Amino acid sequence: MITLEQVIKELGSYDGRPIKIMEVCGTHTSSIFKHGIRSLISPKLELISGPGCPVCVTSALYIDKLVEYSLMEKHCVLTFADMLKVKGTTMSLTEAKAVGGKVRMLYSPLSAIKLAKEEPDTQFIIAAVGFETTTPIYALIMEEVIKSNINNIRLLTSMKTILPALTYICDNEKGIDAFLCPGHVSVITGSRIYEELVMKYQKPFVIAGFEGEHILGAVYEIVQQITEGSFHTKNLYPSVVSVEGNKKAQELVEEYFEEVDDDWREIGRIPSSGLRLREKYHSYDAGSSFAASQTDSPKGCRCRDVVLGRIHPVDCPLFHKVCTPMNAIGPCMVSTEGACGIWYKNGGKNQ
Numbered sequence: 001m002i003t004l005e006q007v008i009k010e011l012g013s014y015d016g017r018p019i020k021i022m023e024v025c026g027t028h029t030s031s032i033f034k035h036g037i038r039s040l041i042s043p044k045l046e047l048i049s050g051p052g053c054p055v056c057v058t059s060a061l062y063i064d065k066l067v068e069y070s071l072m073e074k075h076c077v078l079t080f081a082d083m084l085k086v087k088g089t090t091m092s093l094t095e096a097k098a099v100g101g102k103v104r105m106l107y108s109p110l111s112a113i114k115l116a117k118e119e120p121d122t123q124f125i126i127a128a129v130g131f132e133t134t135t136p137i138y139a140l141i142m143e144e145v146i147k148s149n150i151n152n153i154r155l156l157t158s159m160k161t162i163l164p165a166l167t168y169i170c171d172n173e174k175g176i177d178a179f180l181c182p183g184h185v186s187v188i189t190g191s192r193i194y195e196e197l198v199m200k201y202q203k204p205f206v207i208a209g210f211e212g213e214h215i216l217g218a219v220y221e222i223v224q225q226i227t228e229g230s231f232h233t234k235n236l237y238p239s240v241v242s243v244e245g246n247k248k249a250q251e252l253v254e255e256y257f258e259e260v261d262d263d264w265r266e267i268g269r270i271p272s273s274g275l276r277l278r279e280k281y282h283s284y285d286a287g288s289s290f291a292a293s294q295t296d297s298p299k300g301c302r303c304r305d306v307v308l309g310r311i312h313p314v315d316c317p318l319f320h321k322v323c324t325p326m327n328a329i330g331p332c333m334v335s336t337e338g339a340c341g342i343w344y345k346n347g348g349k350n351q
Contacts, residue, residue, distance in 0.1 A: 014042035024052040025182035026337025033346040035212030049339035063088030070101030079127035136249040154286035164273035178204040190245025266304035303330035313343040
């Protein structure tokens with residue numbers, strides 16, 4: 001069995017054809033910086049970020065809808081922290097709150113239930129945003145809402161699934177050679193979902209944990225596959241990721257939500273990439289089917305190129321100059337999972 005020292009030595013001395021690897025998950029991006037992965041591998045091995053930040057790809061018009069609700073009488077928007085600072089076409093939820101909008105931060109699904117029971121005259125709008133990792137949370141909320149006969153909670157959904165986005169990238173972005181699959185998402189989905197993409201596009205899809213040795217092991221596996229010309233799904237995170245995934249969570253989501261075409265900020269509409277409440281639960285929906293195709297970045301912002309893996313954040317002319325976490329121009333600078341925010345936090349250098 002090859003040792004970590006041998007892996008580092010081989011990756012550091014790699015001199016084959018250039019390989020571009022997309023790490024889909026923002027947590028992987030953070031870990032790559034934390035463990036200095038780029039300093040350990042050959043310059044011919046390029047690690048590039050992808051669309052794995054749900055807040056970053058949430059439509060500006062969806063945020064506008066949340067802002068609108070927050071300013072309505074007897075309404076209150078409930079959201080997790082990362083959504084607060086992302087701008088819509090006019091303002092963020094934080095800015096809406098500053099001018100009188102009612103916005104509260106969610107800490108757990110049960111806190112929404114508690115609030116709804118305590119304030120029956122307030123209509124609570126839950127900003128249901130996220131990938132497969134967080135979707136079961138909203139299914140649990142629905143389960144409890146129905147069980148407790150709560151009538152003052154509605155979901156405004158912008159939940160997305162990662163596989164259609166990866167398919168879109170494989171179809172449209174020809175420079176990506178392999179994928180470091182999102183570890184947390186894969187816990188829910190399982191590893192099997194990537195097999196069809198491997199067969200169709202002949203690219204490695206490797207699942208890994210978040211420690212330095214996990215990421216180095218994944219890069220090594222990708223290099224070996226590409227060198228040998230034999231592509232397959234490899235699960236290097238078997239302690240938490242199974243072939244089938246979390247069936248209970250999948251069944252819970254399946255009960256309440258169905259696939260729909262959805263709009264990704266900076267990308268556009270991707271078929272079957274979103275989740276909406278099923279027809280029988282439509283009375284709990286806050287109007288999620290509104291048109292949300294606005295995808296234009298602010299002038300000079302290159303968030304689109306960042307989420308599609310075309311450039312690193314430092315290649316955007318606004319990065320670290322006018323675009324900072326305190327004055328975020330594009331969505332990728334706002335979230336803790338956004339590539340630009342992560343790069344800024346780590347000094348804004350490709351290292």
